Amino acid sequence: MNDILIILLPLIPFIGGLISWLPISHLFSRAISMLSLLITSLVLTYLFLETNFLASNAFTPIIFKTVWVKDFGLQFYLSMDALSFVLVSLTLILGFMAVLCSWREITYKVGFFHANILFAISGILGVFLAYDMLLFYLFWEVMLIPMTFLIAIWGHEKRTYAAIKFFIFTQVGGLLMLVSILAMYFVKGYENQSFSFAYETFLNFSTSFSSKEFSIVSLLVMFGFFIAFAIKLPALPFHTWLPDAHTEAPTAGSVILAGLLLKTGGYGLIRFVVPFFPDISSEYSLIFMGLGAAGIVYGAILALAQTDLKKLVAYTSVSHMGFVLIGVFSFKIWGYHGSVLQMLCHGISTSALFMIVGSLYRRYHTRDISRLGQVFTITPKLGGIGIFFLLASFGLPGLGNFIAEVLSLYGAFNANIYIACISSLALILSAIYSLTVIKKVFFSAPRIQARIQEGQSSAVFDLDFIETLSFSILIFVIAALGVFPAPIINMLTPMVMP
Amino acid sequence: MIYQILEQMKILLPLFILFFSPIIILILTMISATHRAILIFSLCIDLAVFGGIFYFKNVTMDILNTFSLGLFKFDTDNSAFLFLCLVLASGFIIKLFSFTYIEKSGDKSGEFYFLLSLSILGASLITISAHLVSFFLSLELLSISLYALIAYFRKHSHGLEASIKYLVLTVSSDAFLLMGFSLIFAASGSLTLPISNLEVLLLSNNVWLLTGLALSLVGLGFKLGIVPFHVWVGDVYKGSPLPITMLIATVAKGGVFAFLIKLFNDKVFINSDLLVTVFSIISICSMVFGNFLALRENNLKRILAYSSIANFGYLMIPLLAYHNAPNIMFFYLTSYFAANLATFGALSVLSVPISGGEVDVNIEDIKGLAWRRPFLAIILSVAILSLAGIPVTIGFFAKFFVISLGIMNGLWILIGALIINSLIGIYYYLRVLISICSSEPREDFQRTSYSNAISLALLLFVILFFGFFPNVIL
Numbered sequence: 001m002n003d004i005l006i007i008l009l010p011l012i013p014f015i016g017g018l019i020s021w022l023p024i025s026h027l028f029s030r031a032i033s034m035l036s037l038l039i040t041s042l043v044l045t046y047l048f049l050e051t052n053f054l055a056s057n058a059f060t061p062i063i064f065k066t067v068w069v070k071d072f073g074l075q076f077y078l079s080m081d082a083l084s085f086v087l088v089s090l091t092l093i094l095g096f097m098a099v100l101c102s103w104r105e106i107t108y109k110v111g112f113f114h115a116n117i118l119f120a121i122s123g124i125l126g127v128f129l130a131y132d133m134l135l136f137y138l139f140w141e142v143m144l145i146p147m148t149f150l151i152a153i154w155g156h157e158k159r160t161y162a163a164i165k166f167f168i169f170t171q172v173g174g175l176l177m178l179v180s181i182l183a184m185y186f187v188k189g190y191e192n193q194s195f196s197f198a199y200e201t202f203l204n205f206s207t208s209f210s211s212k213e214f215s216i217v218s219l220l221v222m223f224g225f226f227i228a229f230a231i232k233l234p235a236l237p238f239h240t241w242l243p244d245a246h247t248e249a250p251t252a253g254s255v256i257l258a259g260l261l262l263k264t265g266g267y268g269l270i271r272f273v274v275p276f277f278p279d280i281s282s283e284y285s286l287i288f289m290g291l292g293a294a295g296i297v298y299g300a301i302l303a304l305a306q307t308d309l310k311k312l313v314a315y316t317s318v319s320h321m322g323f324v325l326i327g328v329f330s331f332k333i334w335g336y337h338g339s340v341l342q343m344l345c346h347g348i349s350t351s352a353l354f355m356i357v358g359s360l361y362r363r364y365h366t367r368d369i370s371r372l373g374q375v376f377t378i379t380p381k382l383g384g385i386g387i388f389f390l391l392a393s394f395g396l397p398g399l400g401n402f403i404a405e406v407l408s409l410y411g412a413f414n415a416n417i418y419i420a421c422i423s424s425l426a427l428i429l430s431a432i433y434s435l436t437v438i439k440k441v442f443f444s445a446p447r448i449q450a451r452i453q454e455g456q457s458s459a460v461f462d463l464d465f466i467e468t469l470s471f472s473i474l475i476f477v478i479a480a481l482g483v484f485p486a487p488i489i490n491m492l493t494p495m496v497m498p
Numbered sequence: 499m500i501y502q503i504l505e506q507m508k509i510l511l512p513l514f515i516l517f518f519s520p521i522i523i524l525i526l527t528m529i530s531a532t533h534r535a536i537l538i539f540s541l542c543i544d545l546a547v548f549g550g551i552f553y554f555k556n557v558t559m560d561i562l563n564t565f566s567l568g569l570f571k572f573d574t575d576n577s578a579f580l581f582l583c584l585v586l587a588s589g590f591i592i593k594l595f596s597f598t599y600i601e602k603s604g605d606k607s608g609e610f611y612f613l614l615s616l617s618i619l620g621a622s623l624i625t626i627s628a629h630l631v632s633f634f635l636s637l638e639l640l641s642i643s644l645y646a647l648i649a650y651f652r653k654h655s656h657g658l659e660a661s662i663k664y665l666v667l668t669v670s671s672d673a674f675l676l677m678g679f680s681l682i683f684a685a686s687g688s689l690t691l692p693i694s695n696l697e698v699l700l701l702s703n704n705v706w707l708l709t710g711l712a713l714s715l716v717g718l719g720f721k722l723g724i725v726p727f728h729v730w731v732g733d734v735y736k737g738s739p740l741p742i743t744m745l746i747a748t749v750a751k752g753g754v755f756a757f758l759i760k761l762f763n764d765k766v767f768i769n770s771d772l773l774v775t776v777f778s779i780i781s782i783c784s785m786v787f788g789n790f791l792a793l794r795e796n797n798l799k800r801i802l803a804y805s806s807i808a809n810f811g812y813l814m815i816p817l818l819a820y821h822n823a824p825n826i827m828f829f830y831l832t833s834y835f836a837a838n839l840a841t842f843g844a845l846s847v848l849s850v851p852i853s854g855g856e857v858d859v860n861i862e863d864i865k866g867l868a869w870r871r872p873f874l875a876i877i878l879s880v881a882i883l884s885l886a887g888i889p890v891t892i893g894f895f896a897k898f899f900v901i902s903l904g905i906m907n908g909l910w911i912l913i914g915a916l917i918i919n920s921l922i923g924i925y926y927y928l929r930v931l932i933s934i935c936s937s938e939p940r941e942d943f944q945r946t947s948y949s950n951a952i953s954l955a956l957l958l959f960v961i962l963f964f965g966f967f968p969n970v971i972l
Binding site for chain 2: 069072109112134137138141142145148149152153160163164167168171172175178179182183186
């Protein structure tokens with residue numbers, strides 16, 4: 001029973017997407033999206049109860065495995081363990097948010113828009129659940145195309161450029177990953193005399209042989225995977241697609257992009273790079289942590305210089321995802337927990353920030369910081385929530401990001417003191433940019449006063465029901481994660497590499 | 499003996515139907531049968547032949563040996579049979595597309611179907627030829643019909659120019675082909691394929707055989723449009739009417755490729771490093787040239803022309819594999835055929851041949867197609883995604899199998915070139931996709947007629963179905 005249900009997890013949003021594509025009415029498409037996400041959440045809740053986590057404190061994985069193409073050892077293999085479960089729940093929460101925040105914003109081709117959102121969610125769910133390498137690659141590609149359409153059709157001014165750049169960057173990574181997957185498949189196939197793409201065949205891949213040529217091959221294969229996930233994460237040299245894609249995407253697109261797509265990179269690192277290549281990753285861990293630390297500081301410094309609010313939030317994403325990198329490659333338990341929690345909390349808080357920017361854009365039709373001002377005075381609810389999430393994103397204690405960053409830093413500190421010290425600079429820098437934004441946007445008057453158009457009232461409305469609803473859910477989640485992260489940490493502990 | 503001849507004649511029946519159908523079409527034209535009647539007749543012929551050829555498998559036809567001094571031999575082993583099915587199926591679909599095209603252009607239809615049947619006959623015979631002379635005769639049949647077909651619509655501005663280009667280049671490459679065949683005959687002493695003492699000759703680097711193979715490669719390479727024989731592709735694709743572009747892209751190239759597999763089979767590549775090097779260089783250059791030339795193009799026909807150069811570059815990789823896998827080449831060719839037929843088919847709906855000539859479809863001309871004609875846009879997008887190698891389409895598995903084959907045989911440089919060139923290819927495919935979805939749609943897109951809709955739906959089904967279940971074909 002469980003295995004059929006786990007197939008439903010990526011399937012229901014896909015079918016919902018097909019149904020919401022029908023041009024019946026705007027409300028119909030939006031309602032169908034909400035409905036399909038709701039049904040998927042119910043399925044997920046049922047599966048969670050089936051895993052006996054609440055009863056026995058041990059998360060038994062749920063598995064679905066059938067043969068797909070026998071001659072090539074291809075299987076349709078899905079598996080949900082604790083890490084996948086956490087990320088799948090994040091996907092569904094942010095899927096709701098994406099639909100909610102586009103309720104009033106998108107009025108052009110609403111059916112196709114919601115279809116794209118649901119297809120993207122379905123692809124992302126598949127990425128988090130797939131345990132067969134080629135199936136993983138297939139879902140990786142599937143989540144890419146609807147995202148490109150979302151940016152290219154409903155985005156802002158430079159949307160075509162941003163969409164093409166996003167597509168090409170991710171596709172390059174994807175193809176490198178395909179070559180690595182195929183190389184591993186053939187090497188293991190010749191060794192075992194039976195070819196298979198399943199996850200278990202490749203565990204401890206790099207330690208299974210000891211010849212000199214092989215270590216070069218496995219190094220190259222690891223870099224193939226690493227580059228693909230580093231492009232998605234994004235790690236420092238490969239991050240240039242992110243500011244453009246995030247800025248030009250519509251709000252729902254940014255929510256899915258920042259909240260979910262970046263996490264697939266982190267998930268890939270935890271799920272594939274470290275278990276397949278334990279010795280090579282620990283050998284190169286210093287370099288990767290260095291990349292992470294550099295990304296943290298670089299993203300934060302660049303965020304200081306931005307005048308476009310959305311681009312600033314995009315650079316904070318670059319900065320925060322560096323914590324994931326240093327947490328994973330610190331190879332300490334707390335670092336691992338920190339990186340997973342950072343993925344969760346960053347997803348929630350950055351998506352909330354993008355939604356705030358979206359709400360501001362709806363009211364003021366600008367993202368320029370020098371034109372925005374006194375938001376808290378004019379619209380206290382919007383201002384208050386905006387301040388809350390900006391404080392959350394720079395790591396105010398009591399909210400989730402604090403725990404995540406502290407744990408990652410703790411893990412990094414135990415691995416290498418210098419990396420931890422450099423990364424801690426981020427705490428100062430992120431405080432600087434967040435507080436500057438709070439002051440400029442929410443409290444002081446705008447530097448450049450907006451001229452009032454003919455026939456347009458200057459009254460700005462505060463949050464309406466849907467926005468309040470979505471923000472309340474996010475506030476609740478991030479506050480809960482800040483105060484009570486223990487269940488998640490307990491769920492993840494059995495999975496950590498010793 | 500009479501009984502044996504009759505037996506083999508019975509097996510030859512589908513071929514006979516194919517032989518006589520052009521003549522019957524000509525008779526129908528003479529008695530002024532309607533366009534629809536001619537179309538339905540030729541479709542029925544196609545279906546009849548398709549059904550009949552299943553009796554055809556694993557038969558070697560030497561019967562004509564006694565009558566014609568050993569100049570013909572047809573051999574339908576498994577792989578040749580598969581290619582024959584592919585050619586006939588594409589012929590069927592091309593006829594469906596040309597119906598609407600000819601209706602709109604207002605030209606006479608009978609001769610068109612006559613020439614089309616002749617060219618498909620020629621291509622079918624190419625796929626099953628096992629003798630150099632029978633190949634050459636079938637090739638001539640195909641080419642001559644193509645000269646007339648490319649220039650068929652007199653009102654088109656570039657048809658005559660494209661046809662003359664094709665004529666001159668075909669004739670000159672045929673000269674090379676004949677010389678090559680003569681040298682192969684001189685070296686091996688027989689004209690039938692497979693060449694019997696191939697390994698011995700190659701291992702001893704027999705000059706005659708190597709020169710013969712190289713010269714025949716010139717002739718065959720021209721037909722396939724690989725580098726350095728690719729110069730005609732852009733202009734001929736652009737100048738010919740759309741159904742004929744479909745014919746050249748799929749049937750003409752695919753048929754000749756089926757013969758190429760027979761001539762340059764795996765024994766050739768095992769025994770001769772020189773030929774492996776030559777083919778690798780041709781393959782890499784085709785991939786690179788094809789993709790780079792397409793980057794700057796705005797005309798959809800030219801983009802597809804250059805991408806077909808690249809596709810045949812990719813297709814050279816399984817050819818070079820030591821464990822030659824005709825199944826994989828057939829799978830790749832199926833995906834190439836389906837995607838090309840679907841794209842050109844969608845284009846033939848969009849570019850109406852008006853009285854002044856054919857309207858060329860550029861990237862700007864399909865802006866916003868997704869909003870006005872969603873069905874057409876979906877098919878065009880899925881076909882382009884298949885050409886780009888995105889998963890869930892047949893093109894992904896085709897590329898995946900080629901990459902697997904390359905890795906299994908250690909063709910690292912070629913696989914690297916394939917991957918890099920696929921990346922470059924994605925750029926121009928993406929431009930087309932984004933233009934389809936752009937938000938300022940034009941208002942004057944044509945409607946799809948029933949015959950076009952059936953064939954497009956069939957192709958969409960093929961592309962997506964085999965993207966999920968590739969094991970059906972393998």
